Amino acid sequence: MQNLITDVEGIAVGNARDLALGSGTTAILFDEPTIAAVDVRGGAPGTRETDLLGLERTVERVDAIVLSGGSAFGLEAAGGVMAFLAQHGRGFRVGDACVPIVPGAILFDLLNGGDKAWGLHSPYRDLGLEAAGRAGPAFLLGTEGAGTGATTASLKGGLGSASARIGPFTVGALVAVNALGSVTIGDGPHFWSAPYERDAEYGGLGLPHPWPADALALRYKGVRPENTTIAVVATDARLSKAQARHFAVMAQDGLSRAIHPVHTPLDGDTVFAAATGKVGIADPVADLIGLGTTAAHVLARACARGIYEASSLPYAPALPAWRERFGHLQSA
Template sequence: MIDIQFVDISGIKIGHAEDIDGVTGCTVVLCEEGASGGVAVRGGAPGTRETDLLNPMEMVQYIHGVILSGGSAFGLDAAGGVMDYLEGKGIGFDVGVTKVPIVCGAVIFDLAIGNHKIRPDKTMGYKACINSETTTLDLQGNVGAGYGATVGKILGPNNAMKGGLGSAAFQVGDLQVGAIVAVNALGDIIDPENNIIIAGALNEEKSKFLNTEELMLKEYDKKINRFSGNTTIGIIATNAKLTKGEANKVASMAHNGFGRTIRPAHTMFDGDTIFTMATNKVQGDVNVVGFLATRAMEQAIINAIKNCESADGYISYKDLAQMQGK
């Protein structure tokens, strides 16, 4: 098994777009030939688009793009730009009078950072598609859907840290499996190699992590609305030949990557969602694809945190380590 770039997975293109004033952005993964699609929604507060048609019982077999976006539910508008881009290239489900691109999507809540009136829209979604034409390297950190991401928000923004966008991918023989993720969790981010918190809720002095799960345990008997803008969303891309049912299974297995790196994951205040896009180029056992997807997802989450930059008062992993002399 070797490390590769997510962007090098056969059959896909990836593009990003951001707004500096809004501190928000979007990331699109395109498969113009069509990909077997799957999805698994585990969080209690999802914002999603076109997830029902990924049920294996539904008619449409292939999807053409998935967009991850900031802006909360407003950010779902960015998918319109992806549809315009693909329709302009004659790509989509043929309905006779035109071809309808099948574009799925999910959003994170990042309205509390930057100008909340500026959200990813149709224009930004189209721009991300244009940018996919020239993207040859994986971009991570304050990029695309991760531009306004934050983590460790159990006590609000003053104790939280910067999140971001991360990716990772592996190749075994001809099989390629990768993950891309916008990390915007309520909980803390854990390095699974040593079980240590690397980002999350901080004390007022920014000198130590408070441990979100321990804070929640102290108030186990209180029903508290902890909504402060969360959700981690991602995409598994693979060149494996998968059915829709298998693609859904891979998305489900990839949530183990969330469980290994985010504590707690899948809360009622997170809309944690993972899509699968399988470009159907090579044979690959679904079980192998699934556990590679899990490994890629956990590494992508760590990469997001370690590559982000401080923004709008939220300190990054890198700046915190420098401040603490590590």
């Protein structure tokens, strides 16, 4: 176990970033066409091919999922991933045609100080192609991939991942945290998701004591659409499309355990679910309850890891990273 979403058998992840641009893309590739679903809770999502994931739609399986910076421009990253997959003969076959199925979601990082003067053609298709080509079992967190340009209310955002086992199943999460709100309590170093931490994976500080009087005070970026947290949760359980949808619904609770406030009118808060189907389920109800509960815990941990592993962008006005402000406080 690497404590990454790639601990789920059949998944590879690749990142591409451009620090001068202040943005990047993450590609999640599946070894085989995989059951997928999606749940969207925020008021300002940016998505691609999510209608296809509806329970009443014909196509049930996808070849990849893309998370990207770049706001609506970043939706082009999926085109690069499609090109990579098409080269390898992957896709939904209709006669002699083969169309890779690649849903995606984006976050807004256009005002973070990077050079966005790219001219007629945005760089995101190329970033998607690069990310797909780098996909494998190991990948970096923090200021990487879709988390490159991400921010929160007070700290640098980032790309996070985590995993866990429940019975015979593995559950993993991957998230780009670009929230309107905050992942830390008050003005201190403690993470909202502290109760779910394992092995000091994000500093080992636990919850603050005494509890700050202003802990629940609203801290957010301001009333501008510069946000959206986007994620994928995955399992090796053999789920139907409807079960995968409920898996995504339950996993959304992980965002509410890690970010305050969350699911606002200016967040996108989109969670994809994928089930690679390597392990059969014995009890459709009890197993799904366990999987969804674990997914919420794992996603909460992934959010904190994304912030904990991040580094500041190399230009003003960059937000400080957690380790720059609080790294000296983490447990030994």
